[in-house]
Amino acid sequence: MFSDKALEGSQASESLYAWWLDLIPSLFGGSAPKAPAPADETSPLPFPLGQVSQALALTQQLLGPLYQAYFQSMVAHPEPGKAFIAFQELMQGQLQKASEGFAGIGQTLTAVQDGGWSLMRAPMPMYGQAMEPLSLNLERAYGGLADAFGLAPSRELQAAGRELAAAALARQQARAEYMGLIVGALAKGCEGLLARLRVMGEKGESVDSLLALVRVWSRAVDEAMHAAMQSPKALEAAAKLVRATTRAREQQQRMVAIASEALNVPTRAEVDDAYREIQELKREMRRLRKSVGLAAAPVPAAVAPAVAAASSSPKGRAPAPARSRTSPRAPAAKRKKTSKVIPS
Amino acid sequence: MSETRPQAGQDTSSSAAALPIRITPDGLLREMQQVSEKLTRGSRRLSEYTEDQLAIATTPKDEVWRQDMVRLYRYRPTVDRPERVPVLLAYALVGRYQMIDLEPERSFVRKLLGEGLDVYVVDWGHPTRAQRWLTIDDYVSGYLDDCVELICQRHGVDKINLLGVCQGGVFTTCYAALFPEKVKNLVLTVTPIDFHGDQAEPEAGAGAGYMNLWARALTPEDIDLMVDTLGTATGASVGFSFLMMNPVGNVAKYTTELVDMLDDDAKMLGFLRMERWIGDRPGHPGEVMRQWFKDLYQANKLVRSELELGGRRVDLNQIRMPVLNVYAQGDVIVPTSCTRGMQGKFGTDDYSELAVPGGHIGTFVGGKAQKVLAPSIAKWLRERN
Numbered sequence: 001m002f003s004d005k006a007l008e009g010s011q012a013s014e015s016l017y018a019w020w021l022d023l024i025p026s027l028f029g030g031s032a033p034k035a036p037a038p039a040d041e042t043s044p045l046p047f048p049l050g051q052v053s054q055a056l057a058l059t060q061q062l063l064g065p066l067y068q069a070y071f072q073s074m075v076a077h078p079e080p081g082k083a084f085i086a087f088q089e090l091m092q093g094q095l096q097k098a099s100e101g102f103a104g105i106g107q108t109l110t111a112v113q114d115g116g117w118s119l120m121r122a123p124m125p126m127y128g129q130a131m132e133p134l135s136l137n138l139e140r141a142y143g144g145l146a147d148a149f150g151l152a153p154s155r156e157l158q159a160a161g162r163e164l165a166a167a168a169l170a171r172q173q174a175r176a177e178y179m180g181l182i183v184g185a186l187a188k189g190c191e192g193l194l195a196r197l198r199v200m201g202e203k204g205e206s207v208d209s210l211l212a213l214v215r216v217w218s219r220a221v222d223e224a225m226h227a228a229m230q231s232p233k234a235l236e237a238a239a240k241l242v243r244a245t246t247r248a249r250e251q252q253q254r255m256v257a258i259a260s261e262a263l264n265v266p267t268r269a270e271v272d273d274a275y276r277e278i279q280e281l282k283r284e285m286r287r288l289r290k291s292v293g294l295a296a297a298p299v300p301a302a303v304a305p306a307v308a309a310a311s312s313s314p315k316g317r318a319p320a321p322a323r324s325r326t327s328p329r330a331p332a333a334k335r336k337k338t339s340k341v342i343p344s
Numbered sequence: 345m346s347e348t349r350p351q352a353g354q355d356t357s358s359s360a361a362a363l364p365i366r367i368t369p370d371g372l373l374r375e376m377q378q379v380s381e382k383l384t385r386g387s388r389r390l391s392e393y394t395e396d397q398l399a400i401a402t403t404p405k406d407e408v409w410r411q412d413m414v415r416l417y418r419y420r421p422t423v424d425r426p427e428r429v430p431v432l433l434a435y436a437l438v439g440r441y442q443m444i445d446l447e448p449e450r451s452f453v454r455k456l457l458g459e460g461l462d463v464y465v466v467d468w469g470h471p472t473r474a475q476r477w478l479t480i481d482d483y484v485s486g487y488l489d490d491c492v493e494l495i496c497q498r499h500g501v502d503k504i505n506l507l508g509v510c511q512g513g514v515f516t517t518c519y520a521a522l523f524p525e526k527v528k529n530l531v532l533t534v535t536p537i538d539f540h541g542d543q544a545e546p547e548a549g550a551g552a553g554y555m556n557l558w559a560r561a562l563t564p565e566d567i568d569l570m571v572d573t574l575g576t577a578t579g580a581s582v583g584f585s586f587l588m589m590n591p592v593g594n595v596a597k598y599t600t601e602l603v604d605m606l607d608d609d610a611k612m613l614g615f616l617r618m619e620r621w622i623g624d625r626p627g628h629p630g631e632v633m634r635q636w637f638k639d640l641y642q643a644n645k646l647v648r649s650e651l652e653l654g655g656r657r658v659d660l661n662q663i664r665m666p667v668l669n670v671y672a673q674g675d676v677i678v679p680t681s682c683t684r685g686m687q688g689k690f691g692t693d694d695y696s697e698l699a700v701p702g703g704h705i706g707t708f709v710g711g712k713a714q715k716v717l718a719p720s721i722a723k724w725l726r727e728r729n
Contacts, residue, residue, distance in 0.1 A: 081360030
C-alpha cells in the first residue's frame with residue numbers, strides 16, 4: 001500500500017506561504033507575525049498547520065486595528081452611517097497612499113541609479129551597480145592590456161554585473177508599476193462597496209458587524225480587482241513584469257556562468273545539455289523498446305509483492321483473463337516479460 | 345461606480361443615513377471579544393490536529409508501474425465484479441492527482457469505485473530540473489502509452505477507457521487522436537480544447553479566463569525567455585501564478601473565511617486537506633510549458649488539429665470513439681467557452697456533454713457536483729463498454 005503522507009512539494013510551498021502571508025499586511029502598512037513554534041520542537045507541526053496558525057495570528061493582527069479604527073469613528077460620529085463613511089474614507093486614504101507609494105517607487109527608480117542602495121537588496125545587482133563607474137573607466141583605459149594578462153573573465157563579470165544592475169532596476173520598476181495597479185484597484189473596490197451597500201439597503205438587508213462589513217468590502221474589491229487585472233493596461237503591465245523578471249534572471253545566470261567557467265565548474269547550460277542528451281537517449285530507448293514490442297519498465301521488486309497481494313483481490317475476485325493470442329498488437333511471447341513482474 | 349462615492353466636501357448626511365449599517369459601539373466591542381476568543385480557540389485546535397487527520401488520498405491503491413518520477417496506481421475495487429474495461433485517470437501536471445481523492449467524504453475515485461468501475465490513476469510525480477526537456481509527446485506517447493499498454497495487458501483487453509482532467513484531458517485527447525485503436529471511450533473533464541473560445545464568447549464571471557488573457561498578452565519570445573531561464577518551473581512558482589489569479593479571494597481565504605470555519609471541525613479539516621493538496625504543487629517541465637503556452641494558449645493549435653507531437657499531427661478527426669465532455673458551469677480557470685460545444689470538432693458521432701455545478705476544482709470536491717459527476721460518467725461508460 002502506498003501512503004500519501006509524504007508531500008514532496010510542501011517544502012517548496014512553505015516559502016510561497018511565507019511570502020504571501022508577509023505580503024498581505026504589507027499592503028496595509030504592517031508586517032506579518034512569525035509562524036508559531038510547535039509545542040514540541042523536535043516534532044514540527046504537520047503541513048500546513050504552522051502556515052494556517054500564522055494566518056490566524058495575521059488575521060488577529062489585521063482585525064485589531066480595524067476594530068479600533070471603527071470604534072474611534074463611532075465615537076466621533078454616533079450615527080452608524082456617518083461612522084462608516086468616516087471609517088471608509090480613512091481606509092481609502094491609506095490605500096491611496098500605498099498606491100501612490102508604489103507608483104512613486106516606479107518613477108523614482110529610474111532616477112536612483114547613482115545612489116538607490118536601499119532599494120537593491122540582491123548582492124549581484126549591487127555588485128554591478130558599485131563597479132559600474134570604475135569598471136567603465138578601467139575598461140576604456142586598460143581593457144586590451146587586461147585581456148593580455150588573462151583577466152578577461154573578471155572584465156566580463158563586471159560587464160555582466162552592469163547589465164544585471166540595469167535589469168534588476170527594470171524589474172523593480174515593473175514590479176512597482178504592477179503593484180500600483182493592484183493597490184489602485186483596491187481603492188476602487190472601496191467605491192464599489194458603497195454601491196453594494198445601497199443595493200443591500202434597497203433589499204432590506206443590513207450589516208450588523210464589522211466582519212460582515214469586511215466580507216461585503218472583500219466582494220466589492222474582488223470585483224474591482226478582476227476588472228483591473230483584465231484591463232489591457234494591467235495585462236501589459238503583467239507582461240512587462242514577466243519580461244523584466246526573466247531578463248533579470250537571465251543576467252544573473254550569465255554572471256554565474258562566467259564565474260563557473262572561470263573556476264572550471266560545469267555551467268547551467270552544460271548541465272542542461274547533459275540532461276537533454278539523457279532525455280534524447282531515453283526517447284530513443286523508448287522507440288526501440290516499442291519497435292520490438294517490449295513492455296514498459298517493471299515495478300521494482302520492493303513494490304511488486306504488494307501488487308501481487310493486492311491483485312489477489314480483497315473479495316476473492318477472479319484474476320484478469322489472459323490476453324487473447326489473436327491480439328493484433330505485440331506478440332504474446334514478448335508480453336510475458338511484463339506479466340512476470342506484474343502479476344494480475 | 346465612481347458616481348456612488350460622495351465627493352469631498354459634499355453633504356453626506358442623507359447618503360450616510362441611507363446606508364444599511366447597523367453596527368453599534370456595544371455590538372462592536374462584543375464582536376471584537378468574540379472574534380478574539382474564537383481565534384484563540386482556533387489556534388489551540390490547530391495544534392491538536394494529527395497527521396492522520398490531515399491525510400489525503402486515503403483510498404486503498406497499489407503501485408503497479410513506475411518510470412522516472414511517474415507512477416501508475418490501481419485502486420482496489422470495492423465491488424465483486426468491476427467493469428471489465430478499466431478506466432485510466434490522468435490528472436494535470438500543475439497539481440497532484442490527490443484532488444480526485446481528497447477525503448473519504450469528497451472522493452471522486454471512491455464514487456467511481458462504488459459505481460463498479462476498475463480505476464487506475466497515473467501520478468506524474470514531481471519533475472526535477474533533470475526533466476526540463478520533457479515534452480507533451482514524452483507524456484503522451486511515452487508515459488501515458490506505457491500505462492495504457494500495461495493496463496491492457498493486465499486485463500486482457502485491446503483498449504481501455506481514458507478519463508482526463510484539465511491538462512490531463514488535453515493529454516488524453518492527444519493520446520486518443522494518436523492512438524485511437526487503444527481507446528474505447530474518452531471522458532474529458534474541465535478540459536480546454538478551444539483555447540481561444542473566450543475571445544468569441546467573453547466570460548462573465550469575475551476573473552474568468554484570466555490565464556487565457558495573460559498568456560496572450562505575452563509574446564512568443566517572452567515564453568521562450570521564461571522557459572530558457574526557468575528550466576523546470578518550480579512548484580512554488582506554479583502556485584504563485586494561481587495565487588495571483590485571485591489575489592483578493594486568497595486574502596479573504598486566509599483571514600475572514602478562516603474565522604468563519606474555526607468552530608466547525610469538518611470544514612476546518614476540509615480546508616486543511618485542501619491546503620495540503622495546494623501546497624504539494626509539482627514543478628512543471630519547461631518544454632511542456634513552452635508548448636502549452638505557445639502552441640495552445642497562443643496559437644490554439646489543438647482545436648484546429650494543427651498541434652504536432654513527436655513529428656505527428658494531432659488530428660482530432662481520428663477521435664472516433666465515444667466522447668463525454670464534462671465542464672463546470674462556474675469554471676474560471678478553464679472558461680466554459682473553451683471547453684463546451686466541441687461537437688463536430690472530433691471525428692466521433694457519439695459525443696455527449698455534461699454540465700456540472702461549481703468551479704474547476706469544485707467539480708471533483710463540491711457537494712452538488714459529486715452527486716452528478718461519478719454516477720453520470722459510470723452510467724455513460726456502462727452503456728458503451
